[in-house]
Amino acid sequence: MINKRTAMMGAATLCSALAIGLFMQKTAEHPQRGASASVAVSVAADDAPLEIEAISLTAATPDTTVPEPARQDPAAPCDMSVEAIATPMAEVRLTVLSLCRPEERLTIHHNGMMFSTRLDATGALTVQVPALSETAVFIVEPQNGRGAVATASVPDLDLVNRVVLQWGGNSGFELHAREFGAAYGSAGHVWRGSDLTSGRGSVVQLGDENQLAPRLAEVYSVPRLGGSKTGAIDLTVETEVTAINCGRDISAQTLELRDGTLRTRDLTLAMPDCAATGDFLVLNNLLETLKIAGN
The missing domain is CATH 2.60.40.10 (Immunoglobulins)
Structure with missing residues (x-):
């Protein structure tokens, strides 16, 4: 969970020349806004006795040969x-x-x-x-x-709205949804670290982050209709400044499925130097706010 945040406002530029809001936040129990700065944005025995004669002694030499592991024949078919x-x-x-x-x-x-x-x-x-x-x-x-x-x-695709954030490597990206005016850390703040019952929608992460150079995706899904609450859902893309990503450019992509239409955007973000390690960058205007109606 993001425990402490200090916001840093900056100029944001997508590959598609999109201007976005950018804030840096320290990890905190509740986010607090701080000073602004400029940041560029461009997954058996016998009982009978036995007589033995002419015994000679020899030293036993252990067999140290290591058997080779069985190998798959490259020419053999490997079905999937x-x-x-x-x-x-x-x-x-x-x-x-x-x-x-x-x-x-x-x-x-x-x-x-x-x-x-x-x-x-x-x-x-x-x-x-x-x-x-x-x-x-x-x-x-x-x-x-x-x-x-x-x-x-998939016959029920039109019943959900869905947003995907995907990237390569250990860039530290996160997808956050704050449903119907929810504050960070409260009920209705939905991200991969929140409880499954914390909001109307849910975020799942796809991919193995322990791999070398993984490709990862986070997906937020929310029903389009029904439920006792209606209104706006604010979506943000966030990333922590770490020793791995500080001082370098990192890239991501979003896919937004709204009303049956899929839209794609590319993002390149110039991270602050390593003195800002532990801070969070919050991109507020990259994703359009979702509108949820009642039945």
């Missing part, structure tokens, strides 16, 4: 099967099986969204993926060899 099944809230359960690729890295592609993960020790993977199209096509790309494709029909 992928199954996609639609589930409630416009999501898809993706199941991947490739017995000859235990623990191999995979990259999963879907409608412009991309994240990297890994098969388990048996060569299997099951992951729940928020869909971005009614005919949801998933491409599973292994590190070596041929991949596979699976498709699922």
Whole structure:
């Protein structure tokens, strides 16, 4: 949870020349605004006795030969099967099986969204993926060899609004939603570190952040209609200044699914120098506010 924030206002520029609000915040229990500064923005025995004669002694030499591990023949086929099944809230359960690729890295592609993960020790993977199209096509790309494709029909896609933030490497990006005027840390502040019951929507992270150069995605999903609350949902993209990303440019991309239309934006952010490590940059105007109506 973000415990302390000190906001830093700066000039923001997207690759598409979009101006955005940019604030730096210290980690705090509640965010507090501070001084402004300029910051550029451009995943058996026998009982009978035995007589022994002519005994000679020799020194035993242990066998130190290490057997080579079994190797997969590069010419041998290595099949992969992928199954996609639609589930409630416009999501898809993706199941991947490739017995000859235990623990191999995979990259999963879907409608412009991309994240990297890994098969388990048996060569299997099951992951729940928020869909971005009614005919949801998933491409599973292994590190070596041929991949596979699976498709699922998602009939309830029009019942949700969905926002994706995706990036490569350990850039520290986060997607935050503050529903119906909620403050940071209160009920209605929804992000990957919040409780699943904290708001009307939810944020899930896709990808294995422990990989080398991972590709990661965070997805915020919220029902378009129904519920006891209506109004605006404020969305922000945030990133912590760390020893990994300080003093360098980092990039991300957003995909916004609103009323059945998918829009994409690219972002390049010039991070402050390492003296600001521990601070947070908050991009307030990158994502359009969501409007939620009643039944």
